[in-house]
Amino acid sequence: EPEVTQTPSHQVTQMGQEVILRCVPISNHLYFYWYRQILGQKVEFLVSFYNNEISEKSEIFDDQFSVERPDGSNFTLKIRSTKLEDSAMYFCASKEGRSSYNSPLHFGNGTRLTVT
């Protein structure tokens, strides 16, 4: 069964450094997402991406965050200058096209980001 893959599984970085989290969504999916989960808290929506542009973003997704789909397969989340409070599990997800609005999200296994 096709799956969403994320790399790395664990990233440790120092405060103020830039990090790039990488994802390969399912190949025929059209919607791409980043979510995050701070330990013990809700799974929070960060951003959605469709047709090579951001379609929606949350208040969390400020100017420090950016997303890219640099080629036909990868989908990346960049944090320009990490803060301690960015430490969380980051999940990439993808979904089929817009016509099936209630088709489920398919998640990767997540990248645990630790900012020291």
Add this chain to the structure above:
Amino acid sequence: GDSVTQMEGPVTLSEEAFLTINCTYTATGYPSLFWYVQYPGEGLQLLLKATKADDKGSNKGFEATYRKETTSFHLEKGSVQVSDSAVYFCALTKYNFNKFYFGSGTKLNVKP
């Protein structure tokens, strides 16, 4: 705004016990409702879904019924197994809604 509230965990049960994990939602319009499961070290996987009132989603012995009158989507299983130990997330989305809202997750521990 739209949101999902789940019962706090952890929930600890013995094998073959009956499971209920409560989920209630707040949403305008007609959301679709989902349960996702996260096994240790893995991502979230769809467990079941229901797209309209009175629908029952079911999978792997788990069931949940979409109750509009009580805005609930409680997860149930008649006889849990040790392998069901995981974190369970309730979620919703709506037509023209470009995201899913998730609850905070409920950890289930099943003891032999």
